[in-house]
Amino acid sequence: MSNKCIISIDMGGTKILAAAINSKDGIIALIKRPTKPTSSKSDYIKKLADIVSELIVKNDLSRKNIKAVTIGFPGSLNPFTGKLAEAPNLGVSNFALKSLLQKKIPFPVLIENDVNLAALGIKKFGVAKTAKNALVVFFGTGIGGALIFDGKLYRGSDYSAGEIGHIKIKSHNELCGCGNRGCFESIASRAAIVKKIQYDMKCGKKTAISKLIKPTEKIKSGTLARAVKLKDKVVIKRLEEACKVSGTVLANINTLLNLDMIVLGGGVIEAMDKFMVPRIMASFNKSVLNSSAKGLTIKASKLGDMSALYGGIVLAEEFLGTKV
Amino acid sequence: MSNKCIISIDMGGTKILAAAINSKDGIIALIKRPTKPTSSKSDYIKKLADIVSELIVKNDLSRKNIKAVTIGFPGSLNPFTGKLAEAPNLGVSNFALKSLLQKKIPFPVLIENDVNLAALGIKKFGVAKTAKNALVVFFGTGIGGALIFDGKLYRGSDYSAGEIGHIKIKSHNELCGCGNRGCFESIASRAAIVKKIQYDMKCGKKTAISKLIKPTEKIKSGTLARAVKLKDKVVIKRLEEACKVSGTVLANINTLLNLDMIVLGGGVIEAMDKFMVPRIMASFNKSVLNSSAKGLTIKASKLGDMSALYGGIVLAEEFLGTKV
Numbered sequence: 001m002s003n004k005c006i007i008s009i010d011m012g013g014t015k016i017l018a019a020a021i022n023s024k025d026g027i028i029a030l031i032k033r034p035t036k037p038t039s040s041k042s043d044y045i046k047k048l049a050d051i052v053s054e055l056i057v058k059n060d061l062s063r064k065n066i067k068a069v070t071i072g073f074p075g076s077l078n079p080f081t082g083k084l085a086e087a088p089n090l091g092v093s094n095f096a097l098k099s100l101l102q103k104k105i106p107f108p109v110l111i112e113n114d115v116n117l118a119a120l121g122i123k124k125f126g127v128a129k130t131a132k133n134a135l136v137v138f139f140g141t142g143i144g145g146a147l148i149f150d151g152k153l154y155r156g157s158d159y160s161a162g163e164i165g166h167i168k169i170k171s172h173n174e175l176c177g178c179g180n181r182g183c184f185e186s187i188a189s190r191a192a193i194v195k196k197i198q199y200d201m202k203c204g205k206k207t208a209i210s211k212l213i214k215p216t217e218k219i220k221s222g223t224l225a226r227a228v229k230l231k232d233k234v235v236i237k238r239l240e241e242a243c244k245v246s247g248t249v250l251a252n253i254n255t256l257l258n259l260d261m262i263v264l265g266g267g268v269i270e271a272m273d274k275f276m277v278p279r280i281m282a283s284f285n286k287s288v289l290n291s292s293a294k295g296l297t298i299k300a301s302k303l304g305d306m307s308a309l310y311g312g313i314v315l316a317e318e319f320l321g322t323k324v
Numbered sequence: 325m326s327n328k329c330i331i332s333i334d335m336g337g338t339k340i341l342a343a344a345i346n347s348k349d350g351i352i353a354l355i356k357r358p359t360k361p362t363s364s365k366s367d368y369i370k371k372l373a374d375i376v377s378e379l380i381v382k383n384d385l386s387r388k389n390i391k392a393v394t395i396g397f398p399g400s401l402n403p404f405t406g407k408l409a410e411a412p413n414l415g416v417s418n419f420a421l422k423s424l425l426q427k428k429i430p431f432p433v434l435i436e437n438d439v440n441l442a443a444l445g446i447k448k449f450g451v452a453k454t455a456k457n458a459l460v461v462f463f464g465t466g467i468g469g470a471l472i473f474d475g476k477l478y479r480g481s482d483y484s485a486g487e488i489g490h491i492k493i494k495s496h497n498e499l500c501g502c503g504n505r506g507c508f509e510s511i512a513s514r515a516a517i518v519k520k521i522q523y524d525m526k527c528g529k530k531t532a533i534s535k536l537i538k539p540t541e542k543i544k545s546g547t548l549a550r551a552v553k554l555k556d557k558v559v560i561k562r563l564e565e566a567c568k569v570s571g572t573v574l575a576n577i578n579t580l581l582n583l584d585m586i587v588l589g590g591g592v593i594e595a596m597d598k599f600m601v602p603r604i605m606a607s608f609n610k611s612v613l614n615s616s617a618k619g620l621t622i623k624a625s626k627l628g629d630m631s632a633l634y635g636g637i638v639l640a641e642e643f644l645g646t647k648v
């Protein structure tokens with residue numbers, strides 16, 4: 001490899017993705033490793049330093065071409081000071097993530113919230129290329145969001161903007177992981193939908209789910225998609241409820257922000273975008289202030305798991321001031 | 325007067341305010357004229373041209389010192405093309421407002437939505453001076469909002485951002501002026517609060533309102549404030565309901581946008597900020613995602629009716645590229 005690149009890492013609660021990537025060639029090399037939440041900060045530092053070394057060695061990457069290492073974290077962090085405030089899914093908080101990593105990694109280290117990073121990727125390399133003002137929403141275990149205003153990532157006053165999953169829906173009372181009740185993600189995330197389907201099953205409602213997976217297996221987005229294909233009434237009803245609430249939340253955000261694009265992503269959308277997107281849009285159209293949505297497009301993301309990796313390129317360019 | 329200034333106009337549904345104003349001296353001269361909605365576009369053009377002439381003549385202003393005329397309109401408009409899309413309270417829509425005005429007014433004419441203009445005024449001259457990311461909300465006949473991101477006015481993709489009054493509260497069913505149901509302003513604006521109090525009175529509930537005004541008189545924000553001072557239970561209950569809903573809406577916006585300031589203004593707040601603001605904040609604190617509100621301040625605006633007039637200075641500086 002003769003072109004310059006960065007190493008872009010997406011650190012999740014169950015897996016780490018690490019790629020050598022640049023604007024011209026896209027993903028040059030990719031590795032995926034499982035991980036488990038640990039309360040040990042040094043374990044995370046070691047794991048990340050190891051995966052960088054492994055990616056370089058296995059793919060025989062030229063060290064002098066590597067311009068930065070970018071890492072997306074599922075948590076609240078300040079990309080400028082490099083301090084991580086909180087990462088509930090990883091089990092760590094309050095640490096000087098960037099400076100500790102920098103001691104172990106011989107390239108400039110940059111960190112960013114994973115959803116922000118994914119939005120940057122979708123804006124520069126995905127379906128939001130032409131968007132000026134956009135909301136990117138990921139429907140997965142939780143619901144995360146990121147905002148683009150005037151073509152640039154909006155981080156908020158304290159680097160915690162985009163927490164769409166914790167918008168409260170007053171008419172609902174479900175307990176959320178954050179401790180509050182009625183949060184959007186406690187109603188419409190995959191975890192919430194699955195919880196309701198499991199409740200339906202306990203109540204004796206018949207669903208194809210019990211044939212699709214073993215009782216000990218987890219209900220994943222793919223499982224839900226297969227149940228939809230089988231026209232499973234229980235699953236369809238619960239998904240439609242989630243679409244309805246989602247459409248209303250997105251409509252209210254658009255009424256306020258007058259966006260030109262909303263991008264829907266995450267496992268639930270990827271597994272069944274043709275089912276979910278039209279239903280979310282139908283609910284959206286019923287609630288939105290029409291004048292705020294004249295120039296709006298709602299699209300499913302196509303970058304999947306790769307969006308945060310691509311976002312690393314944008315982050316590196318922002319911080320290093322050089323094209324990658 | 326030897327200093328340069330602008331003529332800043334705030335065009336409302338019932339009155340026009342026009343001021344000669346600059347950064348250094350503030351308001352140099354001010355006139356206020358009543359107006360009535362008319363479907364005649366030329367009536368508005370004439371009225372505005374006349375008020376400019378009147379202000380100049382009555383105050384013996386030097387024409388060569390007037391650098392621009394700025395006008396705030398209660399409607400959806402594009403300040404760059406100068407086209408007004410819709411101004412429901414004025415009864416006009418779809419017209420080339422700026423170019424028609426420019427033919428009658430011998431100074432550069434600039435137009436902007438009135439709430440945006442007020443937010444610009446509050447940001448540069450009012451309580452939001454230090455704000456980076458702010459929401460300004462006006463509680464009056466309706467509820468209007470404007471957004472400041474990174475110190476600058478955020479207009480949205482189609483110049484209609486800030487329509488907080490039309491955020492839908494699904495658990496409510498009140499009919500809104502926009503034709504939809506359950507809009508925030510159909511629940512918490514002065515008009516909505518008054519409607520509910522009138523309903524209570526029809527149902528025979530005892531309230532001080534009937535002693536404070538004649539049956540033919542309108543219930544204004546000042547009337548409500550006097551009733552609160554008299555500890556009127558009916559009025560207090562209806563205002564508290566409005567505060568509760570308002571707190572939730574503002575909390576959700578902050579959870580998403582991670583602001584550092586929310587400014588509350590408009591007749592309802594001006595008349596009784598000490599009653600309203602703490603109650604809105606109490607409801608806000610119950611709903612907001614704590615991590616999004618760590619650096620947030622909620623304040624009442626102090627500029628009152630003058631905020632849009634001051635905003636004219638900022639608009640003129642933005643468009644003319646010169647200090648006023």
